[in-house]
Amino acid sequence: MSAKKVLVVDDEASIREMLRLALEISDFKCLEAADIHEAYRLITDESPDIVLLDWMLPGGSGIELLRRLKKEEATQALPVIMLTAKTHEDNVVQGLEVGADDYITKPFAPKELIARMKAILRRASSEEGGSELRVGELVLEIDSRRVMLSQKALEMGPTEFKLLHFFMSHPERAYSRAQLLDRVWGANVYVEERTVDVHIRRLRKALQAGDPVYADLIQTVRGTGYRFSPRDLAVV
Amino acid sequence: MSAKKVLVVDDEASIREMLRLALEISDFKCLEAADIHEAYRLITDESPDIVLLDWMLPGGSGIELLRRLKKEEATQALPVIMLTAKTHEDNVVQGLEVGADDYITKPFAPKELIARMKAILRRASSEEGGSELRVGELVLEIDSRRVMLSQKALEMGPTEFKLLHFFMSHPERAYSRAQLLDRVWGANVYVEERTVDVHIRRLRKALQAGDPVYADLIQTVRGTGYRFSPRDLAVV
DNA sequence: CAGTTATGTGACATTCACGTGACACCTTGC
Protein backbone atom coordinates (compact mmCIF):
# COMPACT_ATOMS: atom_id res chain seq x y z
CA MET A 1 0.00 0.00 0.00
CA SER A 2 1.34 3.41 -0.85
CA ALA A 3 1.80 6.00 1.87
CA LYS A 4 -1.38 7.82 2.79
CA LYS A 5 -1.50 11.59 2.63
CA VAL A 6 -2.56 13.43 5.75
CA LEU A 7 -3.47 17.10 5.78
CA VAL A 8 -2.85 18.84 9.10
CA VAL A 9 -4.80 22.06 9.56
CA ASP A 10 -3.70 24.05 12.58
CA ASP A 11 -2.50 27.61 13.05
CA GLU A 12 0.13 26.75 15.63
CA ALA A 13 3.38 25.84 13.97
CA SER A 14 4.58 23.85 16.99
CA ILE A 15 1.61 21.54 16.83
CA ARG A 16 1.99 21.03 13.11
CA GLU A 17 5.63 20.20 13.70
CA MET A 18 4.79 17.69 16.38
CA LEU A 19 2.18 16.02 14.23
CA ARG A 20 4.48 15.96 11.23
CA LEU A 21 7.04 14.06 13.28
CA ALA A 22 4.54 11.59 14.65
CA LEU A 23 3.01 11.03 11.23
CA GLU A 24 6.24 10.56 9.36
CA ILE A 25 7.43 8.02 11.89
CA SER A 26 4.31 6.05 11.06
CA ASP A 27 4.90 6.33 7.33
CA PHE A 28 2.32 8.91 6.48
CA LYS A 29 2.95 11.71 4.07
CA CYS A 30 2.21 15.01 5.73
CA LEU A 31 0.71 18.20 4.27
CA GLU A 32 0.31 21.31 6.38
CA ALA A 33 -2.02 24.27 6.31
CA ALA A 34 -2.26 27.16 8.75
CA ASP A 35 -5.62 28.49 7.69
CA ILE A 36 -8.82 27.52 5.96
CA HIS A 37 -7.92 28.92 2.56
CA GLU A 38 -4.67 27.10 2.38
CA ALA A 39 -6.39 23.96 3.64
CA TYR A 40 -9.02 24.11 0.95
CA ARG A 41 -6.45 24.68 -1.74
CA LEU A 42 -4.44 21.67 -0.64
CA ILE A 43 -7.52 19.49 -0.47
CA THR A 44 -8.46 20.23 -4.05
CA ASP A 45 -4.87 20.25 -5.29
CA GLU A 46 -3.39 17.31 -3.47
CA SER A 47 -6.46 15.27 -2.54
CA PRO A 48 -5.25 13.96 0.80
CA ASP A 49 -6.68 10.76 2.23
CA ILE A 50 -7.63 12.26 5.56
CA VAL A 51 -7.74 15.64 7.28
CA LEU A 52 -6.79 16.53 10.85
CA LEU A 53 -8.66 19.71 11.53
CA ASP A 54 -8.21 22.08 14.43
CA TRP A 55 -11.32 23.59 15.89
CA MET A 56 -10.06 27.12 16.33
CA LEU A 57 -8.59 28.75 13.27
CA PRO A 58 -8.05 32.31 12.08
CA GLY A 59 -10.13 33.30 9.09
CA GLY A 60 -13.07 31.08 9.95
CA SER A 61 -13.33 28.29 12.47
CA GLY A 62 -12.55 24.71 11.55
CA ILE A 63 -16.15 23.76 11.62
CA GLU A 64 -16.87 26.06 8.71
CA LEU A 65 -14.40 24.19 6.60
CA LEU A 66 -15.92 20.94 7.72
CA ARG A 67 -19.37 22.10 6.74
CA ARG A 68 -18.13 23.15 3.36
CA LEU A 69 -16.39 19.86 2.75
CA LYS A 70 -19.44 17.86 3.64
CA LYS A 71 -21.66 19.94 1.37
CA GLU A 72 -19.66 19.41 -1.76
CA GLU A 73 -19.98 16.14 -3.53
CA ALA A 74 -16.31 15.74 -4.35
CA THR A 75 -15.11 16.02 -0.78
CA GLN A 76 -18.03 14.48 1.02
CA ALA A 77 -16.36 11.15 1.58
CA LEU A 78 -13.10 12.66 2.77
CA PRO A 79 -12.54 11.56 6.37
CA VAL A 80 -12.03 14.34 8.90
CA ILE A 81 -10.80 14.12 12.48
CA MET A 82 -11.43 17.19 14.60
CA LEU A 83 -8.78 18.35 17.05
CA THR A 84 -10.09 20.41 19.88
CA ALA A 85 -8.64 21.93 23.01
CA LYS A 86 -12.05 22.48 24.46
CA THR A 87 -13.64 19.72 26.40
CA HIS A 88 -17.13 21.11 26.08
CA GLU A 89 -19.52 18.42 25.08
CA ASP A 90 -21.16 20.90 22.75
CA ASN A 91 -18.26 21.05 20.39
CA VAL A 92 -18.02 17.35 20.08
CA VAL A 93 -21.68 16.99 19.36
CA GLN A 94 -21.63 19.83 16.91
CA GLY A 95 -18.59 18.44 15.15
CA LEU A 96 -20.08 15.02 14.80
CA GLU A 97 -23.37 16.41 13.60
CA VAL A 98 -21.70 18.21 10.77
CA GLY A 99 -20.01 14.99 9.79
CA ALA A 100 -16.60 14.66 11.41
CA ASP A 101 -15.58 11.02 11.52
CA ASP A 102 -13.93 11.34 14.88
CA TYR A 103 -12.68 13.95 17.30
CA ILE A 104 -9.84 14.02 19.74
CA THR A 105 -9.14 16.52 22.48
CA LYS A 106 -5.80 18.11 23.15
CA PRO A 107 -3.58 17.09 24.70
CA PHE A 108 -3.62 13.67 23.12
CA ALA A 109 -1.17 10.81 22.81
CA PRO A 110 0.18 10.72 19.25
CA LYS A 111 -0.15 6.99 19.34
CA GLU A 112 -3.84 7.23 19.93
CA LEU A 113 -4.30 9.69 17.13
CA ILE A 114 -2.46 7.41 14.76
CA ALA A 115 -4.53 4.48 15.88
CA ARG A 116 -7.79 6.30 15.24
CA MET A 117 -6.58 7.50 11.88
CA LYS A 118 -5.72 4.00 10.85
CA ALA A 119 -9.09 2.73 11.99
CA ILE A 120 -10.89 5.33 9.94
CA LEU A 121 -8.72 4.83 6.88
CA ARG A 122 -9.15 1.09 7.06
CA ARG A 123 -12.88 1.51 7.27
CA ALA A 124 -12.95 3.91 4.35
CA SER A 125 -10.83 1.72 2.11
CA SER A 126 -12.75 -1.43 2.89
CA GLU A 127 -15.95 0.12 1.69
CA GLU A 128 -14.82 1.46 -1.60
CA GLY A 129 -14.74 -1.18 -4.25
CA GLY A 130 -15.70 -1.85 -7.80
CA SER A 131 -18.90 -0.47 -9.17
CA GLU A 132 -20.90 -3.47 -8.13
CA LEU A 133 -21.08 -6.16 -5.49
CA ARG A 134 -22.34 -9.64 -6.22
CA VAL A 135 -23.59 -12.56 -4.16
CA GLY A 136 -25.11 -15.35 -6.20
CA GLU A 137 -27.84 -13.80 -8.30
CA LEU A 138 -27.92 -10.74 -6.14
CA VAL A 139 -26.15 -7.74 -7.64
CA LEU A 140 -25.80 -4.37 -5.98
CA GLU A 141 -24.99 -1.69 -8.53
CA ILE A 142 -23.36 1.14 -6.69
CA ASP A 143 -23.36 3.90 -9.29
CA SER A 144 -26.86 3.37 -10.51
CA ARG A 145 -27.97 2.77 -6.96
CA ARG A 146 -29.95 -0.29 -7.89
CA VAL A 147 -30.23 -3.80 -6.61
CA MET A 148 -30.88 -6.60 -9.08
CA LEU A 149 -31.92 -10.12 -8.21
CA SER A 150 -32.02 -12.54 -11.13
CA GLN A 151 -32.17 -9.65 -13.62
CA LYS A 152 -35.08 -8.07 -11.81
CA ALA A 153 -34.82 -4.79 -9.93
CA LEU A 154 -35.63 -4.78 -6.25
CA GLU A 155 -37.34 -1.83 -4.64
CA MET A 156 -35.98 -0.45 -1.41
CA GLY A 157 -35.34 2.86 0.29
CA PRO A 158 -32.00 4.61 0.54
CA THR A 159 -31.37 3.37 4.05
CA GLU A 160 -31.97 -0.23 3.08
CA PHE A 161 -29.63 0.25 0.15
CA LYS A 162 -26.87 1.54 2.40
CA LEU A 163 -27.51 -1.25 4.84
CA LEU A 164 -27.28 -3.88 2.13
CA HIS A 165 -24.20 -2.19 0.75
CA PHE A 166 -22.53 -2.39 4.12
CA PHE A 167 -23.52 -5.99 4.62
CA MET A 168 -22.29 -7.07 1.21
CA SER A 169 -18.96 -5.36 1.89
CA HIS A 170 -18.65 -7.13 5.22
CA PRO A 171 -20.07 -10.61 4.90
CA GLU A 172 -19.90 -13.39 7.46
CA ARG A 173 -19.58 -11.18 10.44
CA ALA A 174 -22.02 -10.34 13.18
CA TYR A 175 -22.65 -6.67 13.93
CA SER A 176 -24.39 -5.16 16.89
CA ARG A 177 -27.13 -2.62 16.41
CA ALA A 178 -24.78 0.05 17.69
CA GLN A 179 -22.15 -0.88 15.14
CA LEU A 180 -24.65 -0.80 12.32
CA LEU A 181 -25.94 2.59 13.38
CA ASP A 182 -22.38 3.77 13.47
CA ARG A 183 -21.39 2.47 10.08
CA VAL A 184 -24.61 2.81 8.10
CA TRP A 185 -26.36 5.77 9.63
CA GLY A 186 -23.14 7.52 10.59
CA ALA A 187 -21.61 8.37 13.93
CA ASN A 188 -23.35 11.70 13.94
CA VAL A 189 -26.92 10.64 14.52
CA TYR A 190 -28.88 9.52 17.47
CA VAL A 191 -31.57 6.99 16.79
CA GLU A 192 -32.97 4.15 18.80
CA GLU A 193 -31.20 0.84 18.42
CA ARG A 194 -34.46 -0.91 17.68
CA THR A 195 -34.76 1.21 14.57
CA VAL A 196 -32.17 -1.09 13.08
CA ASP A 197 -34.59 -3.98 13.47
CA VAL A 198 -37.20 -2.19 11.46
CA HIS A 199 -34.86 -1.50 8.58
CA ILE A 200 -33.58 -5.05 8.70
CA ARG A 201 -37.15 -6.13 8.30
CA ARG A 202 -37.68 -3.79 5.34
CA LEU A 203 -34.55 -5.06 3.72
CA ARG A 204 -35.56 -8.67 4.25
CA LYS A 205 -38.94 -7.89 2.79
CA ALA A 206 -37.39 -6.36 -0.29
CA LEU A 207 -35.12 -9.35 -0.78
CA GLN A 208 -37.96 -11.74 -0.22
CA ALA A 209 -40.00 -10.05 -2.91
CA GLY A 210 -37.28 -11.04 -5.35
CA ASP A 211 -36.60 -14.53 -4.09
CA PRO A 212 -37.59 -15.93 -0.69
CA VAL A 213 -34.28 -17.75 -0.35
CA TYR A 214 -32.34 -14.52 -0.39
CA ALA A 215 -34.09 -13.13 2.66
CA ASP A 216 -32.20 -15.73 4.71
CA LEU A 217 -28.96 -14.02 3.80
CA ILE A 218 -29.59 -11.71 6.70
CA GLN A 219 -29.49 -13.74 9.85
CA THR A 220 -30.25 -12.57 13.32
CA VAL A 221 -27.67 -13.44 15.92
CA ARG A 222 -29.57 -13.53 19.15
CA GLY A 223 -28.08 -11.38 21.86
CA THR A 224 -25.73 -9.74 19.43
CA GLY A 225 -27.21 -8.32 16.28
CA TYR A 226 -27.26 -9.35 12.64
CA ARG A 227 -25.07 -11.09 10.12
CA PHE A 228 -24.97 -11.25 6.32
CA SER A 229 -24.04 -14.77 5.37
CA PRO A 230 -23.72 -15.77 1.72
CA ARG A 231 -22.08 -18.95 2.96
CA ASP A 232 -25.39 -20.39 4.00
CA LEU A 233 -27.14 -19.53 0.77
CA ALA A 234 -28.62 -22.63 -0.76
CA VAL A 235 -26.95 -23.21 -4.08
CA VAL A 236 -29.38 -22.94 -6.94
CA MET B 1 -21.24 -5.40 27.63
CA SER B 2 -19.87 -6.85 30.81
CA ALA B 3 -17.66 -4.80 33.08
CA LYS B 4 -14.03 -4.63 32.06
CA LYS B 5 -11.34 -5.76 34.46
CA VAL B 6 -8.58 -3.34 35.30
CA LEU B 7 -5.40 -4.35 37.05
CA VAL B 8 -3.79 -1.59 39.09
CA VAL B 9 -0.10 -2.14 39.83
CA ASP B 10 1.29 0.30 42.36
CA ASP B 11 3.13 -0.13 45.64
CA GLU B 12 1.39 2.71 47.40
CA ALA B 13 -1.83 1.55 48.98
CA SER B 14 -3.30 5.04 49.00
CA ILE B 15 -2.98 5.35 45.24
CA ARG B 16 -4.48 1.94 44.68
CA GLU B 17 -7.37 2.92 46.90
CA MET B 18 -7.93 6.13 45.00
CA LEU B 19 -7.88 4.35 41.68
CA ARG B 20 -10.18 1.61 42.91
CA LEU B 21 -12.73 4.24 43.85
CA ALA B 22 -12.49 6.06 40.58
CA LEU B 23 -12.67 2.84 38.59
CA GLU B 24 -15.60 1.36 40.43
CA ILE B 25 -17.60 4.52 39.99
CA SER B 26 -17.12 4.09 36.26
CA ASP B 27 -18.21 0.45 36.37
CA PHE B 28 -14.86 -1.17 36.03
CA LYS B 29 -13.87 -4.15 38.05
CA CYS B 30 -10.65 -3.48 39.88
CA LEU B 31 -7.80 -5.83 40.69
CA GLU B 32 -4.81 -4.66 42.69
CA ALA B 33 -1.20 -5.68 42.92
CA ALA B 34 1.57 -4.12 44.98
CA ASP B 35 4.50 -5.72 43.21
CA ILE B 36 5.49 -7.28 39.93
CA HIS B 37 5.15 -10.82 41.16
CA GLU B 38 1.60 -10.36 42.30
CA ALA B 39 0.82 -8.46 39.13
CA TYR B 40 2.04 -11.24 36.93
CA ARG B 41 0.06 -13.81 38.88
CA LEU B 42 -3.14 -11.81 38.52
CA ILE B 43 -2.57 -11.30 34.83
CA THR B 44 -2.30 -15.01 34.16
CA ASP B 45 -5.00 -15.94 36.64
CA GLU B 46 -7.61 -13.32 35.99
CA SER B 47 -6.70 -12.05 32.54
CA PRO B 48 -7.64 -8.40 33.01
CA ASP B 49 -8.59 -6.28 30.03
CA ILE B 50 -6.11 -3.52 30.74
CA VAL B 51 -3.24 -2.80 33.13
CA LEU B 52 -2.38 0.46 34.90
CA LEU B 53 1.29 0.12 35.67
CA ASP B 54 3.35 2.32 37.96
CA TRP B 55 6.81 3.15 36.75
CA MET B 56 8.60 2.70 40.07
CA LEU B 57 8.03 -0.56 41.87
CA PRO B 58 9.92 -2.59 44.45
CA GLY B 59 11.28 -5.88 43.18
CA GLY B 60 11.80 -4.68 39.65
CA SER B 61 10.62 -1.53 37.95
CA GLY B 62 7.35 -1.42 36.10
CA ILE B 63 9.04 -1.31 32.78
CA GLU B 64 10.49 -4.75 33.36
CA LEU B 65 7.03 -6.17 33.72
CA LEU B 66 5.99 -4.31 30.60
CA ARG B 67 8.88 -5.78 28.68
CA ARG B 68 8.00 -9.23 29.85
CA LEU B 69 4.36 -8.85 28.92
CA LYS B 70 5.20 -7.67 25.43
CA LYS B 71 7.63 -10.51 24.91
CA GLU B 72 5.17 -13.28 25.67
CA GLU B 73 2.66 -14.19 23.05
CA ALA B 74 -0.25 -14.61 25.42
CA THR B 75 -0.03 -11.13 26.89
CA GLN B 76 1.28 -9.19 23.93
CA ALA B 77 -2.03 -7.65 23.04
CA LEU B 78 -2.88 -6.68 26.61
CA PRO B 79 -3.15 -2.89 26.76
CA VAL B 80 -0.92 -1.17 29.32
CA ILE B 81 -1.04 2.41 30.56
CA MET B 82 2.07 3.59 32.37
CA LEU B 83 1.72 5.79 35.43
CA THR B 84 4.74 7.89 36.18
CA ALA B 85 5.67 10.63 38.60
CA LYS B 86 8.66 11.60 36.56
CA THR B 87 8.15 14.05 33.82
CA HIS B 88 11.36 13.30 32.02
CA GLU B 89 10.70 12.88 28.37
CA ASP B 90 12.99 9.86 28.49
CA ASN B 91 10.58 7.79 30.46
CA VAL B 92 7.76 8.47 28.13
CA VAL B 93 9.74 7.55 25.09
CA GLN B 94 11.09 4.45 26.71
CA GLY B 95 7.67 3.39 27.88
CA LEU B 96 6.09 3.81 24.49
CA GLU B 97 8.96 2.05 22.80
CA VAL B 98 8.55 -1.02 24.92
CA GLY B 99 4.90 -1.02 23.97
CA ALA B 100 2.85 0.87 26.49
CA ASP B 101 -0.33 2.04 24.83
CA ASP B 102 -0.40 5.29 26.70
CA TYR B 103 1.21 6.98 29.64
CA ILE B 104 -0.02 9.46 32.16
CA THR B 105 1.97 11.49 34.66
CA LYS B 106 1.10 11.89 38.31
CA PRO B 107 -0.69 13.74 39.53
CA PHE B 108 -3.51 13.13 37.11
CA ALA B 109 -7.24 13.67 37.07
CA PRO B 110 -9.08 10.37 37.46
CA LYS B 111 -11.47 11.54 34.80
CA GLU B 112 -8.71 11.86 32.27
CA LEU B 113 -7.37 8.44 33.10
CA ILE B 114 -10.79 6.90 32.66
CA ALA B 115 -11.22 8.68 29.35
CA ARG B 116 -7.94 7.39 28.01
CA MET B 117 -8.68 3.91 29.23
CA LYS B 118 -11.98 3.88 27.46
CA ALA B 119 -10.40 5.09 24.27
CA ILE B 120 -7.82 2.34 24.38
CA LEU B 121 -10.32 -0.34 25.25
CA ARG B 122 -12.61 0.77 22.46
CA ARG B 123 -9.75 0.56 20.02
CA ALA B 124 -8.65 -2.83 21.30
CA SER B 125 -12.07 -4.34 21.03
CA SER B 126 -12.66 -3.06 17.51
CA GLU B 127 -9.33 -4.28 16.26
CA GLU B 128 -9.64 -7.87 17.21
CA GLY B 129 -10.64 -9.46 14.01
CA GLY B 130 -10.05 -12.31 11.66
CA SER B 131 -9.73 -14.32 14.80
CA GLU B 132 -10.91 -17.80 15.35
CA LEU B 133 -10.13 -20.48 17.88
CA ARG B 134 -9.61 -24.03 16.73
CA VAL B 135 -9.43 -27.40 18.41
CA GLY B 136 -9.38 -30.29 16.01
CA GLU B 137 -12.45 -29.97 13.83
CA LEU B 138 -14.03 -27.54 16.25
CA VAL B 139 -13.80 -23.93 15.16
CA LEU B 140 -15.12 -20.99 17.10
CA GLU B 141 -15.48 -18.02 14.79
CA ILE B 142 -15.35 -14.94 16.94
CA ASP B 143 -16.57 -12.24 14.63
CA SER B 144 -19.25 -14.18 12.89
CA ARG B 145 -20.22 -15.53 16.27
CA ARG B 146 -20.59 -19.06 15.08
CA VAL B 147 -19.30 -22.44 16.13
CA MET B 148 -18.49 -24.94 13.41
CA LEU B 149 -17.77 -28.60 13.90
CA SER B 150 -16.62 -30.43 10.79
CA GLN B 151 -18.02 -27.68 8.55
CA LYS B 152 -21.40 -27.84 10.23
CA ALA B 153 -22.78 -25.07 12.39
CA LEU B 154 -23.60 -25.91 15.99
CA GLU B 155 -26.61 -24.36 17.67
CA MET B 156 -26.21 -22.89 21.11
CA GLY B 157 -27.34 -19.91 23.12
CA PRO B 158 -25.27 -16.81 23.80
CA THR B 159 -24.22 -18.02 27.23
CA GLU B 160 -22.97 -21.34 25.91
CA PHE B 161 -21.06 -19.46 23.23
CA LYS B 162 -19.36 -17.27 25.78
CA LEU B 163 -18.64 -20.28 27.93
CA LEU B 164 -17.05 -22.16 25.07
CA HIS B 165 -15.14 -19.06 24.07
CA PHE B 166 -13.71 -18.80 27.55
CA PHE B 167 -12.83 -22.46 27.70
CA MET B 168 -11.11 -22.44 24.34
CA SER B 169 -9.07 -19.41 25.38
CA HIS B 170 -8.06 -21.11 28.61
CA PRO B 171 -7.58 -24.80 27.91
CA GLU B 172 -6.14 -27.43 30.22
CA ARG B 173 -7.05 -25.67 33.38
CA ALA B 174 -9.74 -26.34 35.94
CA TYR B 175 -12.10 -23.54 36.94
CA SER B 176 -14.46 -23.43 39.86
CA ARG B 177 -18.08 -22.54 39.35
CA ALA B 178 -17.43 -19.22 41.04
CA GLN B 179 -14.62 -18.43 38.65
CA LEU B 180 -16.71 -19.33 35.65
CA LEU B 181 -19.57 -17.17 36.87
CA ASP B 182 -17.11 -14.35 37.30
CA ARG B 183 -15.50 -14.69 33.89
CA VAL B 184 -18.39 -15.71 31.72
CA TRP B 185 -21.42 -14.18 33.35
CA GLY B 186 -19.62 -11.07 34.55
CA ALA B 187 -18.69 -9.69 37.92
CA ASN B 188 -21.77 -8.11 39.38
CA VAL B 189 -24.35 -10.81 38.87
CA TYR B 190 -25.80 -13.11 41.40
CA VAL B 191 -26.78 -16.51 40.17
CA GLU B 192 -26.66 -19.90 41.81
CA GLU B 193 -23.45 -21.80 41.30
CA ARG B 194 -25.40 -24.82 40.13
CA THR B 195 -26.57 -22.77 37.19
CA VAL B 196 -23.13 -23.33 35.76
CA ASP B 197 -23.80 -27.05 35.73
CA VAL B 198 -26.88 -26.56 33.65
CA HIS B 199 -25.08 -24.47 31.05
CA ILE B 200 -22.22 -26.93 30.99
CA ARG B 201 -24.78 -29.57 30.18
CA ARG B 202 -26.30 -27.45 27.41
CA LEU B 203 -22.89 -26.84 25.95
CA ARG B 204 -22.01 -30.52 26.08
CA LYS B 205 -25.30 -31.30 24.41
CA ALA B 206 -24.61 -28.84 21.61
CA LEU B 207 -21.17 -30.30 21.04
CA GLN B 208 -22.54 -33.80 21.16
CA ALA B 209 -25.04 -32.97 18.48
CA GLY B 210 -22.12 -32.28 16.19
CA ASP B 211 -19.89 -35.14 17.22
CA PRO B 212 -20.23 -37.23 20.40
CA VAL B 213 -16.46 -37.30 20.88
CA TYR B 214 -16.29 -33.55 21.27
CA ALA B 215 -18.57 -33.52 24.28
CA ASP B 216 -15.75 -35.09 26.27
CA LEU B 217 -13.69 -31.96 25.77
CA ILE B 218 -15.43 -30.54 28.79
CA GLN B 219 -14.43 -32.61 31.78
CA THR B 220 -15.75 -32.33 35.28
CA VAL B 221 -13.16 -32.05 38.00
CA ARG B 222 -14.89 -33.42 41.01
CA GLY B 223 -14.85 -31.13 44.00
CA THR B 224 -13.49 -28.29 41.94
CA GLY B 225 -15.33 -27.47 38.77
CA TYR B 226 -14.73 -28.01 35.07
CA ARG B 227 -11.89 -28.17 32.61
CA PHE B 228 -11.59 -27.87 28.86
CA SER B 229 -9.07 -30.41 27.69
CA PRO B 230 -8.23 -30.71 23.99
CA ARG B 231 -5.30 -32.89 25.01
CA ASP B 232 -7.55 -35.85 25.66
CA LEU B 233 -9.41 -35.55 22.39
CA ALA B 234 -9.26 -38.84 20.54
CA VAL B 235 -7.67 -38.29 17.18
CA VAL B 236 -9.95 -39.23 14.35
C1' DC C 1 -21.89 -51.69 52.44
C1' DA C 2 -24.68 -47.86 54.00
C1' DG C 3 -24.37 -43.07 54.31
C1' DT C 4 -22.99 -38.82 52.45
C1' DT C 5 -21.78 -35.60 49.12
C1' DA C 6 -21.18 -33.98 44.35
C1' DT C 7 -22.80 -33.85 39.79
C1' DG C 8 -26.17 -35.06 35.83
C1' DT C 9 -30.64 -34.18 33.99
C1' DG C 10 -35.40 -33.03 32.76
C1' DA C 11 -38.97 -29.79 33.58
C1' DC C 12 -40.77 -25.27 34.42
C1' DA C 13 -41.74 -20.16 35.15
C1' DT C 14 -39.97 -16.07 34.02
C1' DT C 15 -37.58 -12.88 31.58
C1' DC C 16 -35.91 -11.07 27.56
C1' DA C 17 -34.91 -10.26 22.71
C1' DC C 18 -36.73 -10.04 18.43
C1' DG C 19 -40.49 -9.74 14.65
C1' DT C 20 -44.09 -7.14 13.11
C1' DG C 21 -47.83 -3.89 12.01
C1' DA C 22 -49.31 0.72 12.75
C1' DC C 23 -48.64 5.55 12.87
C1' DA C 24 -46.98 10.26 13.09
C1' DC C 25 -43.55 13.14 11.18
C1' DC C 26 -40.71 14.86 7.61
C1' DT C 27 -39.14 15.41 2.94
C1' DT C 28 -39.64 15.91 -1.86
C1' DG C 29 -41.88 16.81 -6.04
C1' DC C 30 -45.74 18.26 -8.47
Add this chain to the structure above:
DNA sequence: GCAAGGTGTCACGTGAATGTCACATAACTG
Protein backbone atom coordinates in the same frame (compact mmCIF):
# COMPACT_ATOMS: atom_id res chain seq x y z
C1' DG D 1 -51.14 23.32 -1.26
C1' DC D 2 -51.33 18.42 -1.56
C1' DA D 3 -49.86 13.64 -2.48
C1' DA D 4 -46.43 10.02 -2.00
C1' DG D 5 -42.86 7.87 -0.24
C1' DG D 6 -39.23 7.41 3.45
C1' DT D 7 -38.05 7.29 8.30
C1' DG D 8 -38.03 6.74 13.29
C1' DT D 9 -40.66 5.20 17.18
C1' DC D 10 -43.88 2.62 19.62
C1' DA D 11 -46.87 -1.32 21.39
C1' DC D 12 -47.88 -5.82 21.21
C1' DG D 13 -47.21 -10.77 20.47
C1' DT D 14 -44.22 -14.74 20.27
C1' DG D 15 -40.70 -17.79 20.92
C1' DA D 16 -36.03 -18.39 22.61
C1' DA D 17 -32.89 -18.19 26.53
C1' DT D 18 -32.12 -18.27 31.29
C1' DG D 19 -32.07 -19.48 36.12
C1' DT D 20 -33.90 -22.50 39.48
C1' DC D 21 -35.75 -26.52 41.30
C1' DA D 22 -36.49 -31.60 42.27
C1' DC D 23 -34.97 -35.74 41.60
C1' DA D 24 -31.77 -39.30 39.55
C1' DT D 25 -27.26 -40.91 39.37
C1' DA D 26 -22.51 -41.28 40.31
C1' DA D 27 -18.46 -40.79 43.34
C1' DC D 28 -16.25 -40.68 47.64
C1' DT D 29 -16.09 -41.98 52.97
C1' DG D 30 -15.71 -44.71 56.74
